Amino acid sequence: MTQIPGTLVSVNGRGILLRGAAGMGKSDTVLMLLRDGHQLIADDAVDVTIAAGQLTGRSPAGTPGLLCLRGPGLFDVTRRFGPEATATSASIDWAVELTRERRPATSQTDWQSVVIAGIRIPQIALSPDRPVAELIQVLEVGTCD
Numbered sequence: 001m002t003q004i005p006g007t008l009v010s011v012n013g014r015g016i017l018l019r020g021a022a023g024m025g026k027s028d029t030v031l032m033l034l035r036d037g038h039q040l041i042a043d044d045a046v047d048v049t050i051a052a053g054q055l056t057g058r059s060p061a062g063t064p065g066l067l068c069l070r071g072p073g074l075f076d077v078t079r080r081f082g083p084e085a086t087a088t089s090a091s092i093d094w095a096v097e098l099t100r101e102r103r104p105a106t107s108q109t110d111w112q113s114v115v116i117a118g119i120r121i122p123q124i125a126l127s128p129d130r131p132v133a134e135l136i137q138v139l140e141v142g143t144c145d
Helices: 026-035 077-081 132-143
Strands: 002-005 007-011 014-019 039-042 045-051 054-058 066-069 073-076 089-091 094-098 111-116 119-126
Touching (some): 007 026, 014 026, 014 089, 026 039, 026 077, 039 045, 054 119, 073 077, 094 132
Parallel strands (some): 014 094
Antiparallel strands (some): 002 045, 066 073
16 A cells, blocks of 8 residues: 555546645635535545556545645534545546646646556646636546547
């Protein structure tokens, strides 16, 4: 097992790893996704395992269902959104790097890749001043094709 920084969410059953420096909007993005019925897997740190070439992430012990918000501190997702708003694990299918660099997410050429624990997955960079949660949902549908 390897532990990596980031936040893992499940959007329509696919695991999306949110990455980026502190204050980039990962928690805000998660809250928007939770509001739309998606699930939090892990926040701040993700425990990663590999089986049959697939990355799987889960929350480190003692932190499932908790989202760390700047200012208010720890936020209990289950208490606010219900038990269906969290899951114990998810595959890590692709990543979003939140960056201040302005990049439109409009074509397949915007996709890069990142290696996590020796496994290469698709990654796209998005600016936090864009509606990141909405873009993730739109892009997730597009990656299923």
